[in-house]
Amino acid sequence: MQVGPQNKRGSMPPDDPADHPLFQRRIRPHRSMSAAQVRVMLVFVAIGGIVTSLPFVLIGAWPVAGFFGLDVLMVYLAFRASFSSARAYEDIRVTALDLSLRKVSPRGITREWRFNPVWVRLDRHEHPDFGTQRIELIARGDRVEVAGFLGPDAKAEFADGLGAALGRARRGVRYS
Template sequence: MNEEPVFEATLSPHRSLGRTGLIILVVLTAGATIFHLGFFAIAGAWPIVGFFGLDLALLYGAFWLSYRSGRAREFVTVSRTDLEVRKVAPSGRQSAFRCNPVWARFTVDRHEEIGITHMRVSSRGDGTEVGSFLNPDDKESFATAFQRALSTARR
């Protein structure tokens, strides 16, 4: 893209629990697990000991997967001659969709209660979904700004 962009956006998934919060949660859960583990060990309920470790491992694994998926990014750039949507998967794999903004079609699917459910940019039979991981409010604000940018680029 050689021209000055009319619009640039970096989209990323929202994570409500930060790294510090995760550490606190795991430490508190581990502390509660170890505390209760002592009672079961004294009572001779040894099979329960293994299950206590399992719940902690599952909790950590669930948050690890959540943070991994949180590394996904989408970079959307619009200039007068080029529109690019570059996606970066959590694994680092990248894909890109490019087209002329004059030929681009931006479609938005809405649900009456939820709001925007899907956003798609397409051109001449090819296309890509945009912002699938965004919450409804973020989808709404992105759709408004992106539609405005497309209109500006087409003038």
Template structure:
């Protein structure tokens, strides 16, 4: 009935990363040449440290992009699988008849939070999405939960 995978948005892909790092390296080399010629060669080392720091920041950013959430709704089960950027996995299962979607809305910013609640357990979902994207996701997930409840009710009759 519903199957969605949510991944963190990254605006720079691997090719863009290569281009940015190439340009930064070239700019650092070109900028450090006058300092080396004037005898202030340690400045070139600081340019290298800046390039290294930028590379590490991108590496950490790309590692965090490995995280994802997968939500599957069927007439008999709501299945949520969260995988962190470290690869740690958390699984949450519930009956759709007992599961409700809880929203945290703000009139200025839109939908700030979304949680699945069942039998006293609450798990946040779609935290990687923007408020506008989360709104559309909440509508689709709410419809899927309602359809699953109707499907379960029809099956019980």
């Protein structure tokens, strides 16, 4: 059963070109180690702590072993915080008639913006030595940073693609 508008012959009309994405990305923070690699590294850190603290325990300075255990705990907590912050992401989608940006925090809090891509300006903050430092979308007095957790080279590539999509959106929809 078909749902939606139909033409005289009963078939569905073709997709509207205005709804086709010109640019669509999901950006996530980069993590250099997987969860399995972190577990292996924690095992090695724990073994190193045990081996290093063993001589102190044998000579009677057993409180030193607790401090080595604290080191392992601190490394574990640091990686746990890193992996929880990796749950954040940004979705950006540009069509000929709409630019939508959705930012989701590590806790799942979502913020969304919608703009007309014709009126959006892309502002790139460049540093001569360090490359692209910040990318902002500016529309109706709003300034929204995008791709904040990408590195300079990835930000430049992202900004180039987004800028090209905004240019195509300004040229309008092609129905032929």
